[in-house]
Amino acid sequence: MSEPRTVPAGADETVELHCRGRAVACYGHRPDLPGRESPRPCLHPVRTLGGTVVTELRPADHVHHLGVSIAVPDVSGVNFWGGRTFVRGRGPTELDNHGRQRHLRWLRRGTDGFAEELAWERGGRRLLTERRTVAVRELDGRCWALDLTCELTNVRGEELSAGSPATNGRPGAGYGGFFWRPPAGSRPPEVFTDRAAGEAAVHGRPAPWLAMTGEGWTLVFAGATDDTRRDPWFVRAAEYPGVGSALAWGNRLPLPPGRPVVRRVVTAVADGRLDRTAAAGVAARLRVT
Known part of the structure; x- marks a missing residue:
C-alpha cells in the first residue's frame, strides 16, 4: 500500500498527534490549497493504532474533501466548504465566493492535542473567529479517541447565519460542520x-x-454536547464514504454577534470491524461531561 499523501505544508506547519507512543494523526494548520477548495486546516492521515489509514485527502470525486475538517457551505453567502455552491432555482453553481480558515495562533500545542485560534475570512474580511480544540486519548489496546471541539464566534457586529444546500433548496443535503472523509474500499462501508x-x-x-x-x-x-446530539447525521456510503454532524439540516443556524456556537464530536478509531454491540460499548466510553 502506498503512503497516503498529506496536505502540502512545511514541516513546521504540521502537528503530529500520538497515542500509545504511535503517530495516529497529522494536522496541517496552514495548507497550500487552491482557493476553490476553501483552504482550511485538516487532519490527515488519521490512523488506527494498527496503522490503517482512515481518512482520505482531496479524492477525485470531491477534491475539496480534506480528511477531518470543519467546513460550512454557506456562511451568509461565503462558501467555506469548497467546490460549487447550491443556488436555489439554479442548482450547483460555480461562484467566486470561497472563503478560507486562517490559523492565527496556538493556545496550546502538544503530541496529545492542541488548541488554536482561527479566522474564517473572505478577501481579508473576517466573519468568524474560531477556537478549535483537539485531544487524543486511549480507549484500549485496539482503539483510541479523537475529541474535537469547534467554538465559532461572529465578529462582524451584524447578524450572520450558517446554511447548507438543503436550506438553499436541495433536499437531504444538509451537510456542513464537522466532516470526516474515510477512504473508499472495494465495497461501500x-x-x-x-x-x-x-x-x-x-x-x-x-x-x-x-x-x-x-x-x-x-x-x-458521538456528539458530546446537547446541541451536537440534536444535530442530524449527514451520511454517505454508496456514492462515497462520509460522515458529518450537520449544523443546518433543515433551517439556517443563526450566528448572533458575539455569542459563540459550540459543537463537540468525539470519534473512536478502532482496528477491525465492530458489530453493533461492540460499537455501543465503545460509544458508552466516549461520553464526556
Missing part, C-alpha cells in the same frame, strides 16, 4: 446507529452515536 442500519435509515436523523465500518477499521462518532 456499513453504517449503523443504536437503532437503525443502512445509509437511508440513518442519514438525516439524530442519534446518540453512529458507526461506520470499512476494510479493517471502524469509526464510532
